[in-house]
Every structure is written in C-alpha cells, then in structure tokens.
Amino acid sequence: MATVRAAHTVWSGDLFSGSGQVSLDTSGLGTYDVTWKARAEEAEGKTSPEELIAAAHSSCFSMAFSLALSEEGKTAERINTRAEVDFQPGEGITAIRLTVQASVPGLSEEDFQRLANDAKNGCPVSQALAAVKNITLDATLES
Secondary structure (H helix, E strand, O other): OOOOOOEEEEEEOOOOOOEEEEEEOOOOOEEEEEOHHHHHOOOOOOEOHHHHHHHHHHHHHHHHHHHHHHHOOOOOOEEEEEEEEEEEOOOEEEEEEEEEEEEOOOOOHHHHHHHHHHHHHHOHHHHHOOOOOOEEEEEEEEO
16 A cells, blocks of 8 residues: 655746745655745745655665665665756756765775665656756765
C-alpha cells in the first residue's frame, strides 16, 4: 500500500500581487506564506515551490545515499546535503544542484562517488524531477 502525504495551498488575488499560504497537512508542522515575488525575486521570509522542492530533494537524496551506503555495509557518521533549485520565470525550473558532504569511515573516494551518483539517480524525487535536464551532483568525502 502506498504512503500518501498531503499539503495544500490557499491563494488569493492575481499571480503578481496576490499571496497564498501552503500548509503541510500530513505532518502538521506548519503553514508558510508564498508569493510570486518570493518565487521570482527575494524570499523576504516567504517560501516558494522551488524551495519546497529543494527541501524534498535534499532529504530524499540523503535517505537514498544512506541506503546505498548500508547496502555496502557502511554507515555515515554524517550526511549534509544541500539542494539548490534554479527557477527562471517563463522557462520554469532550469537546474538543480545537489551538494553533499559526508563522513563515512572506511569508504574509498571511488566507492563514495559511485554510491553518491547511484543515490542521485535512484532517489524517487530525482526520478520525479527527470524533466529537469540539468541535475548535477558535487560530492565530497570528508575524512
């Protein structure tokens, strides 16, 4: 049986001067303001669909990488993943950059890079975002 997660947004007004609030329904963790200006210019304390995608992608990648490591008999002391999502008005999401720094005792650089790339390709959020032509990964193994 599939797990279902839900969020909803209530929007008022037109695209450029209107505003909305996105609520995380399943977790109940909060309601966040969203505006076009926060999406296309400065955030100014508001979120955007792209920031929410970045949160989803960074957490999904970290989980997928953790799984890939465990399948090799390794456990990370720490995985720190940042996702940056580029939004170009009129074009949409044009790029996503994943940056990961991890401390994994006993793992070679070669295996680290292979597993990080496998996690990038296997992460369900990466797969859902496959229409984005430019998803990159910069992975650093910390000693």
